[in-house]
Amino acid sequence: MTIEKRILVTGGAGFIGTHTVLQLLKEGFIVTVIDNLDNAVEEAILRVRELAGDELSQNLDFHLGDIRNKDDLEELFSKYKFDAVIHFAGRKAVGESVAYPFRYYDNNLIGSIHLYTTMEKYNCKKLVFSSSATVYGQPEKIPCVEDFNLKAVSPYGRTKLILEDLARDIHSADAEWNIILLRYFNPIGAHESGKLGEDPKGIPNNLMPYIQQVAVGRLPELNVYGHDYPTPDGSAIRDYIHVMDLADGHIAALQKLLARSDIGCIAYNLGTGCGTSVLEMVAAFEKASGKKIPIKLCPRRPGDATAVYASTKKAEEELGWKAKYGIEEMCRDQWKWASQNPWGYQSKASEDKLASRFQE
Secondary structure (H helix, E strand, C coil), X not given: CCCCCEEEEECCCCHHHHHHHHHHHHCCCEEEEEECCCCCCHHHHHHHHHHHHHXXXXXXXXXXXXXXXXXXXHHHHHHCCCCEEEECCCCCCHHHHHHCHHHHHHHHHHHHHHHHHHHHHCCCCEEEEEEEHHHHCCCCCCCECCCCCCCCCCHHHHHHHHHHHHHHHHHHHCCCCEEEEEEECEEXXXXXXXXCCCCCCCCCCCHHHHXXXXXXXXXXXXXXXXXXXXXXXXXXXXXEEEXXXXXXXXXXXXXXXXXXXXXXXXXXXXXXXXXXXXXXXHHHHHHHHCCCCCEEEECCCCCCCCEXXXXXXXXXXXXXXXXXXXXXXXXXXXXXXXXHCCCCCCCHHHHHCCHHHHCC
């Protein structure tokens, strides 16, 4: 079924995008990536090609472009006939969105509207959308189930919720649209090879890249935001999921979209169904890496919830997908990526500055 299918992946040079693109190639899809490299580098795409091998990498096209630019989208859609779109492109940090709401509404909303308008024009009406557990806000109970009332508590979360509502409105207006909304919990880990991983520009906004930068000596200590939550150790609880499990969740969603034309617009949680506190995750990473992570206890960040983890029953039953990896494997693969690439995808010259740290 998949041999001749061409998939457009927006934001495909990013953390989740690269891992998903690699899995798409291995499943026999032809993949076109568009990314503006705002929070990514082309080196990541080169490594995807390397991991895919000479034959499969021929099925990957990379285009430097921005989905907020209608001309960039027009160029792609006039050149290729896409069978479906996986839409990752967008900014993703809760704290940053509180400080810079315009940046989030511009990136996440305007770009998506241009994308969907172009898809409509070229009759490409199958979409997998990168949503987020932030649409649950401060859930009244956990685990989070897909039919909960949705209430985002940050500009980032609101952009995801608005885009979910937009997707539902698009389908209501035109039943030919089939859309799967994937609500990610907290993606971490890396490809088992150590060649692909998360490499944010600037100070990381998410826990694990922050931890790994402390572990390799790029940052002096880990800021733990919130240590007075009503949880066993006072730190916030999240549902951490291995990025490879997340990538496989996109494959499962895409296969369903391509196999059926009566899906409508439907949401699925992608998580493990287990909650892990920030301090528990620090301890697990210390065990995997053998490195002590100095921490600094900081006030809570605005927009952060106390505890959020997923009910995964719906994805298991309807997508045939279930997370395979636990915290140990997530930390193991994260450390392999970090220790092999202490400066992320930057040059070997930069990496050599820290090489001596790994001779111990």
